[in-house]
Amino acid sequence: xxIKYESFVREPLVDGDKDYHQVSEDIIRxxxxxPGRMWYVGFFFALCLLAYGxxxxxxxxxxxxxxxxxxxxxxxxxxxxxxxxxxxxxxxxTLISAILLLFRQGWRTGVNRAAEAMTIFAVMCAGQxxxxxxxxxxxxxxxxxxxxxxxxxxxNFDSPLLWDVFAISTYFTVSLLxxxxxxxxxxxxVRDRAKTKFRKMMYGFASFGWTGTAKNWQRQExxxxxxxxxxxxxxxxxxxxxxxxxxxxxxxxxxxxxxxPYFVAGAVFSGFAMVxxxxxxxxxxxxxxxxxxxxxxEAMNKVIVLTGSIVGIAYLTELFIAWYSQxxxxxxxxxxxxxxxxxxxxxxxxxxNVVSPQLFWVKKLRRNIPFTFIMSIVVNIGMWFERFVxxxxxxxxxxxxxxxxxxxxxWPEVGFYLGTFGLFFTCYFLFAKYFPVIAVSEIKFVLKTxxxxxxxxxxxxxxxxxxxxxxxxxxxxxxxxxxPAHH
Amino acid sequence: MAIKKFAVAAYDDExxxxxxxxxxxxxxxxxxxxxxxxxxxGLDVAMGLKETDLHIAGFIYGxxxxxTAVGFISWIYTIDWKINYGGKPHFSLPAWIPITFExxxxxxxxxMVLTFxxxxxxxxxxxxxxxxxxxxxxxxxxxxxxxxxxxxxxxxAFLKSTGAKETSVQxxxxxxxxxxxxxxxxxxxxxx
Numbered sequence: 001x002x003i004k005y006e007s008f009v010r011e012p013l014v015d016g017d018k019d020y021h022q023v024s025e026d027i028i029r030x031x032x033x034x035p036g037r038m039w040y041v042g043f044f045f046a047l048c049l050l051a052y053g054x055x056x057x058x059x060x061x062x063x064x065x066x067x068x069x070x071x072x073x074x075x076x077x078x079x080x081x082x083x084x085x086x087x088x089x090x091x092x093x094t095l096i097s098a099i100l101l102l103f104r105q106g107w108r109t110g111v112n113r114a115a116e117a118m119t120i121f122a123v124m125c126a127g128q129x130x131x132x133x134x135x136x137x138x139x140x141x142x143x144x145x146x147x148x149x150x151x152x153x154x155x156n157f158d159s160p161l162l163w164d165v166f167a168i169s170t171y172f173t174v175s176l177l178x179x180x181x182x183x184x185x186x187x188x189x190v191r192d193r194a195k196t197k198f199r200k201m202m203y204g205f206a207s208f209g210w211t212g213t214a215k216n217w218q219r220q221e222x223x224x225x226x227x228x229x230x231x232x233x234x235x236x237x238x239x240x241x242x243x244x245x246x247x248x249x250x251x252x253x254x255x256x257x258x259x260x261p262y263f264v265a266g267a268v269f270s271g272f273a274m275v276x277x278x279x280x281x282x283x284x285x286x287x288x289x290x291x292x293x294x295x296x297x298e299a300m301n302k303v304i305v306l307t308g309s310i311v312g313i314a315y316l317t318e319l320f321i322a323w324y325s326q327x328x329x330x331x332x333x334x335x336x337x338x339x340x341x342x343x344x345x346x347x348x349x350x351x352x353n354v355v356s357p358q359l360f361w362v363k364k365l366r367r368n369i370p371f372t373f374i375m376s377i378v379v380n381i382g383m384w385f386e387r388f389v390x391x392x393x394x395x396x397x398x399x400x401x402x403x404x405x406x407x408x409x410x411w412p413e414v415g416f417y418l419g420t421f422g423l424f425f426t427c428y429f430l431f432a433k434y435f436p437v438i439a440v441s442e443i444k445f446v447l448k449t450x451x452x453x454x455x456x457x458x459x460x461x462x463x464x465x466x467x468x469x470x471x472x473x474x475x476x477x478x479x480x481x482x483x484p485a486h487h
Numbered sequence: 488m489a490i491k492k493f494a495v496a497a498y499d500d501e502x503x504x505x506x507x508x509x510x511x512x513x514x515x516x517x518x519x520x521x522x523x524x525x526x527x528x529g530l531d532v533a534m535g536l537k538e539t540d541l542h543i544a545g546f547i548y549g550x551x552x553x554x555t556a557v558g559f560i561s562w563i564y565t566i567d568w569k570i571n572y573g574g575k576p577h578f579s580l581p582a583w584i585p586i587t588f589e590x591x592x593x594x595x596x597x598x599m600v601l602t603f604x605x606x607x608x609x610x611x612x613x614x615x616x617x618x619x620x621x622x623x624x625x626x627x628x629x630x631x632x633x634x635x636x637x638x639x640x641x642x643x644a645f646l647k648s649t650g651a652k653e654t655s656v657q658x659x660x661x662x663x664x665x666x667x668x669x670x671x672x673x674x675x676x677x678x679x
Binding site: 019020021024145151152153154156157158159160162163166167170173174177178181184185188189191192193197198200201203204205206208209210211212213214215216217218219220221222223225226227230231233234237241244440441442444445448 | 501520521522523524525526527530531534536538539541542545549559560563564567568570572575579582583585586588589590592593595596597599600603604606607608609610611612613614615616617620621622623624625663667668669
C-alpha cells in the first residue's frame with residue numbers, strides 16, 4: 001500500500017467528491033461547450049476598448065506626441081505610469097508558478113495557469129507604452145543591438161533603459177515558455193477527448209503530439225523545476241531593473257536605494273490583487289469553486305497584506321530618509337508630494353495601499369468573497385496612484401522654479417490606457433474559452449493528497465498515536481522496497 | 488519508424504500500477520512504454536529509467552548566454568566602438584550585470600525548452616499513436632511489444648493477472664510522424 005497522507009491542519013485544495021475523470025470533466029467542459037451570454041458581452045466590450053486604444057495610439061503616432069499632456073518638465077506621464085503598473089501586475093503569475101513551486105506550496109496548482117496567463121497578457125500591455133512613447137515608432141528597432149549603417153553604433157549597455165528592454169523581453173519569453181510547457185499535456189487531454197474534427201486538429205497541433213510517457217513526464221518535471229529556478233531570480237530582477245530607471249537618476253524622489261525591494265513588493269502586491277479580481281469572476285462563471293476555493297483566495301489575501309505592509313514601510317522609510325538626509329531638495333520633494341498640488345494622488349495611494357489592506361488581518365474578511373473582490377480593485381487603484389506619484393510628483397517641481405509645471409492627461413493618453421485594458425481582456429476572454437484555465441495534470445497530481453474526499457478517508461490515521469503511525473508506515477516501507485531490490 | 492504489435496493494459500489506480508510494473512519487469516516481456524495522465528512519482532525508478540540530464544543541458548545553455556553577453560558587450564565597448572559615457576570606464580562590468588543575467592536566463596530557458604521538445608520528439612504537426620483515449624484522462628497504460636515468438640493470448644492473460652481493467656492487442660506505429668490529428672491513419676484499419 002502507498003499512503004498519501006497530509007495533515008488535517010491543511011485545508012483541502014480540491015473540494016467535493018472527485019476522481020481523476022471528474023477533474024478532467026470539470027475543467028475541460030467549458031472548452032467543449034458554447035460560452036454563455038456574459039462571455040459574448042464581455043468579449044465584445046473588450047474588443048471595443050481595444051479598437052478605441054488602437055485609434056488613440058494611431059492618433060498620437062500620426063500627429064505626434066504633442067497630442068499627449070506631457071511637457072518639458074514632466075516628460076513621463078500616464079504612459080510610463082501605466083507601463084510600470086502593468087509590469088507590476090505581470091509579476092504575480094511567475095511568482096505563483098515559480099517561487100511557490102520551489103517552496104512546495106500545493107495551493108499554487110489551482111491558480112497558477114490563470115495567473116501566468118494574466119502575467120503574459122499584462123506584460124504584453126506593459127510593452128506597448130515604452131514602444132509608443134518613442135514617438136517615431138518606426139525607429140523602435142534602434143533599441144536592439146543589431147549591426148547597422150550608423151557606424152555600427154550600438155545601444156548604450158550601461159543604461160537602465162536598455163536593461164529594461166532585455167529584462168522585459170526575457171521575462172515575457174521565459175514566462176511564455178514556462179506557461180506553454182505546462183499547457184502541452186492539458187492540450188493533449190482536450191485533443192483525446194475531442195468529439196469534433198476541427199477541435200481534434202487544432203488541439204492536436206497545439207499539444208505538439210504529446211502522449212505522456214513516463215520519460216516525457218520525467219523530463220517535463222525536470223524542465224518545470226529548472227524553469228522555476230531560473231524564473232525566481234528573473235521575476236525579482238524585472239521590477240528591480242524597472243526601478244533602476246528611476247533610482248539611477250539624480251532626481252529627488254527617485255534617487256533612492258530602497259527602490260528595488262520596494263518595487264518588487266509593490267509588484268507582487270498589485271499582481272496578486274489582479275489575480276484575485278480575475279479569479280473571483282472566473283471561478284464563478286466557469287463553476288470552478290471547488291478548485292479555486294476560498295482557501296486559495298485567502299492564501300492570496302495573506303500575500304496581499306504582507307506585501308502591502310512592506311510597501312507601507314517603504315513609504316515611511318522614504319519620508320524618514322528624506323528628513324534624515326537633511327538635503328533641501330529631498331525634503332522639498334516629499335513635502336510637495338504630500339501637501340502640494342498633487343496631494344490627492346499621494347493620499348489616494350496611502351489609503352488604498354497601506355491602510356485598507358490592513359483589514360485583511362481579520363480572517364472573516366480574508367475569506368469574504370465580495371470584500372476580497374472590492375479590495376483587489378482598491379489595491380490596484382492604489383498601486384496605479386503609487387506609480388503616478390513617483391513619476392509625476394518627483395518631476396513637476398524641478399530645480400528651476402521657472403520651469404515648474406502641472407500635468408493632466410489628454411484623451412489619446414487615456415484612450416491608450418483603456419486600449420490596453422481592451423487588449424488584456426480580449427486575450428483573457430479567449431484564454432478562458434479555449435484554454436484549460438486550471439492545470440489539470442497538476443490538480444490530478446495533488447488530488448490524492450489534498451482532495452477533500454481523499455483527505456476524509458485518512459481520518460483513521462489522523463486519530464492514531466504517533467508511535468502507531470510510524471510503526472505502520474515503516475512496516476509498509478520495508479515491504480515496498482523489498483521487491484525492487486532484486487533487479 | 489515501424490509498425491508493430493502491442494499488448495495494451497489499462498489500470499485505474501497507481502496502487503495497482505506499481506506492482507504491475509514490477510511484475511512486467513520480472514516477466515521477460517518487452518516493456519514498450521507506460522502512459523500516464525499526470526506525472527506519477529517513482530514510476531521512472533520502478534521502470535528502471537535513468538534520471539534525465541536536461542538540467543545539465545540547461546546549465547550549459549546558461550553559460551553560453553553569460554559568455555555571449557559579456558563577450559559581445561566587451562567587444563563592442565573596448566574594441567569596436569569606444570564611447571565615453573559620463574567618464575565611465577570602457578570596460579564597466581558591474582553595469583553589464585543586468586543584461587548578462589537576463590541573457591543567461593534567456594539562453595538557458597529557450598535552449599532547455601527546445602531540447603525538451605527534441606528529446607520528447609514533440610513539435611506542432613507531430614502525431615503519435617494513442618493507445619487509449621483515456622490515457623490523458625484517468626487511466627495508466629502499460630504497453631508490451633509483441634513479436635512472432637510471443638503468444639498474444641498469454642500476454643493478455645498475464646496483463647489481466649496483474650490487475651488490468653482493460654486489455655487489447657493493437658497494431659501501431661511505435662514512433663512519431665507528421666500528420667493531422669483529425670485524419671485516420673491507414674494502419675489503424677488493421678485494429679478495426
